Every structure is written in C-alpha cells, then in structure tokens.
Amino acid sequence: MSTPRIAIAGAGIGGLTCARVLQLHGFDDVTVFERESSPDARQQGGTIDLHADSGQEAVRAAGLFEQWRALARFEGQEQRKVDHVTAALVEHEPAEGDFRPEIDRGQLRGLLLDSLAPDTVAWGLGAASARPGEITFLDGSTDRFDLVIGADGAWSRVRGAVSPAQPHYTGVLFVEIRHDHDEALLELTGQGTMVADGDGLMIWSQRNSGDQIRAYACMRAREDWRPSHAELLDLYAGWHPSLTAFLDGEPIHRPLYSLPVPHTWEHTPGVTLLGDAAHLQPPLGVGANLAMQDAAELALAIAEHGVRDGVPAYESVMLPRAVSFAERTNPALLKMVPERPIRV
Known part of the structure; x- marks a missing residue:
C-alpha cells in the first residue's frame, strides 16, 4: 500500500x-x-x-x-521592565531554568x-x-x-x-525598528526582553543573536497609520531619551490581526x-x-x-x-x- x-x-x-x-x-x-x-x-x-x-x-x-x-x-529568558520617564529598572526576572x-x-x-x-x-x-x-x-x-x-x-x-x-484588525499597531550592535540599547535591553509602558504607549525591545535588537513601539492607532520617525518622537514626548533612542531608525508598520x-x-x-x-x-x-x-x-x-x-x-x-x-x-x-x- x-x-x-x-x-x-x-x-x-x-x-x-x-x-x-x-x-x-x-x-x-x-x-x-x-x-x-x-x-x-x-x-x-x-x-x-x-x-x-x-x-x-x-x-x-x-x-x-x-x-x-x-x-x-537560555540567557534570553531574562525579563526587564523600566520606568518610561526615568528608565530606572522597576522589575527584573533573571534568566533561570530552561x-x-x-x-x-x-x-x-x-x-x-x-x-x-x-x-x-x-x-x-x-x-x-x-x-x-x-x-x-x-x-x-x-x-x-x-x-x-x-x-x-x-x-x-x-x-x-x-x-x-x-483576520480582523485588533486596533493595536506595532512599529518595528531594528538596531545593530548599539551598546547603550543592548545594555538597557539586557539578555532577553525589556519593556516600558505609560500613557497607553509601550516600547518593547528584544535581543536577537549577534547583538541585534528588534524594538517595537506599541499603541492603539488606525490600521493605515504609518508614522514617521518625527511622529513617533512626538508621540513619545516625555519619555526618557535612552528609551526614545529605540525609535531611531527606519520604522516598519506592523498592524496586529486576529481571527x-x-x-x-x-x-x-x-x-x-x-x-x-x-x-x-x-x-x-x-x-x-x-x-x-x-x-x-x-x-x-x-x-x-x-x-x-x-x-x-x-x-x-x-x-x-x-x-x-x-x-x-x-x-x-x-x-x-x-x-x-x-x-x-
């Protein structure tokens, strides 16, 4: 057969x-x-x-x-949360286990x-x-x-x-920005994931292999909104400069969908x-x-x-x-x- x-x-x-x-x-x-x-x-x-x-x-x-x-x-399991105004570490989950x-x-x-x-x-x-x-x-x-x-x-x-x-649009937009070998951003991100949130906004960064970082500005927005770098900086006014540095670069528009x-x-x-x-x-x-x-x-x-x-x-x-x-x-x-x- x-x-x-x-x-x-x-x-x-x-x-x-x-x-x-x-x-x-x-x-x-x-x-x-x-x-x-x-x-x-x-x-x-x-x-x-x-x-x-x-x-x-x-x-x-x-x-x-x-x-x-x-x-x-395995070190990528580290989780960090920082204050969006001061960039001070407020929560930390070290990489443990597998x-x-x-x-x-x-x-x-x-x-x-x-x-x-x-x-x-x-x-x-x-x-x-x-x-x-x-x-x-x-x-x-x-x-x-x-x-x-x-x-x-x-x-x-x-x-x-x-x-x-x-799929339907969830109402949430991620804007991705990639960084290569940026020591300051790597230090703030740690070995795994860093998040900062406030005023209905979020910045989320993840370390990839080879000291690459993918950062995401997360917000409620129109599905078709494609913010420029200047618009992102305006939106995140009042955030600590070390965090808005994650926004420097070519923005990639990623609206989130769900079934x-x-x-x-x-x-x-x-x-x-x-x-x-x-x-x-x-x-x-x-x-x-x-x-x-x-x-x-x-x-x-x-x-x-x-x-x-x-x-x-x-x-x-x-x-x-x-x-x-x-x-x-x-x-x-x-x-x-x-x-x-x-x-x-």
Whole structure:
C-alpha cells in the first residue's frame, strides 16, 4: 500500500515541522509548497521563545532537540521592565531554568529545512486557493493530494476550504525598528526582553543573536497609520531619551490581526489547518509554540491513525486548545496596550 500524498502550504516553522515529523515516520510523499523564491527571500522575523510543554516537545518529535539546544539562548529568558520617564529598572526576572529559551526564527527555520529530505520544499510555488484534496497554485496549475495542510499563515489561501473567516484588525499597531550592535540599547535591553509602558504607549525591545535588537513601539492607532520617525518622537514626548533612542531608525508598520474567537470548523476530509492559518492570535509568546505543537501532533496523529482518522483526532484536540488561548490572548493584548484619550 502506497503512502498518502500530502501537500503542506507554507514553509514556515509550522509547515516544516509537520513535514519533518511525517518524514521521520516514513511518509516519503510530502511536499511543502512555498510562494517565496528561496529560503533567503526575506528576513524571517525576530526571536521566539520555545516553551518546554509545547514548542520544545515539537522539536523533540522532530528529532532535533540537541541541535536546537546548541542554538538556543537560555540567557534570553531574562525579563526587564523600566520606568518610561526615568528608565530606572522597576522589575527584573533573571534568566533561570530552561522553560522558554530564545532562538532566532531564521535559525530555527534553517535547522528544520536542513533536516528535510532533498527537494521537499517547492520554492516559488504558492497556493492561490484550495479545496479538499486539491490545491490551485499561483501559476494557475492544479494538483490533487490525499491531504492538503494549510500552514500558510495569517492570510491563508487554504483556510477558505474549511472556513470563511478572515483576520480582523485588533486596533493595536506595532512599529518595528531594528538596531545593530548599539551598546547603550543592548545594555538597557539586557539578555532577553525589556519593556516600558505609560500613557497607553509601550516600547518593547528584544535581543536577537549577534547583538541585534528588534524594538517595537506599541499603541492603539488606525490600521493605515504609518508614522514617521518625527511622529513617533512626538508621540513619545516625555519619555526618557535612552528609551526614545529605540525609535531611531527606519520604522516598519506592523498592524496586529486576529481571527474571530472562537474560530472552529466542521471536519472536512482532505484538508486541515495548523498555526496562524487555524488560530491567528496576538504575538504574546504562544503563536510559534502553538504552530509547532499543532504540526507535530498532526503528523503524529497521521502516523498513528492514518490520514482519514488522524486528522479529525488532531482537530478534536487542537481546536479547543486554540480557542482557549485566543480567549486569553486577545483581551490580554488590549489590556497591555490600553486605549488612549487621543488615538492616532
């Protein structure tokens, strides 16, 4: 009996984890379809913390735990909070244990890519739409599979095969600014994450590998507002200069989106979703972990029960878990970044 033909839309960490675990269990007809032209077509985002009870378990299932540990930054678990007016340290959580060490998303993705069989990923061939057991690609071609897995993120093209839901704007805007080897900002950030908040605004900075920093100005704002550096400085007037220094640089506009809560669907043979395609939530430390947990559990369920019975078994666990997290993370985001008297 031949192994099932499985298509995974999206070569993010969720899709690649699923492909890796499937291949470890003897599924050799697995293809990951990715619209980007190569692994290096764009930067892969900042640092992510892998939790011991979810993301790390997925890395174990993928047989990559020791390789991940060699790259993980355990010191990145440090958390710092400073006063927005004085920049004085007001809360400090030192890096202890190994529950949620950090790793750059690009490093983790590279580890997963290198673990796959040659030619598993079809670069430059993204999904335009899907139906159960079928993908129509951006070039107009169509192909059939025993299972189509949508791991294609927030704006998933596969999601429409099981659900009409579309992401909605949360009302919260992150403006990202990147810094390279800035000693003052590195010292203020510490080894992990630093946050300062006040007057309905927040600055959040994270150390990445190689002494890189990604900082985020967080606020309630119009979805289409694209602030200049001068506008950001005006908005953060009264903040300590060492904190507004995080705003110096090229701003990258990142409005935050979420899927409706609860987001569920009736099981549809031949297609399923994982990660942000299934349960897009605010970036509060659970998204990447849930995507990898979804991916490993889906692959293991298929390995144990086959495609027909494994997919509904996976969905019966994944969907309630995703709803539970979404019911907490969406209100938490709005509490973290409260409404201001004057909204930009």
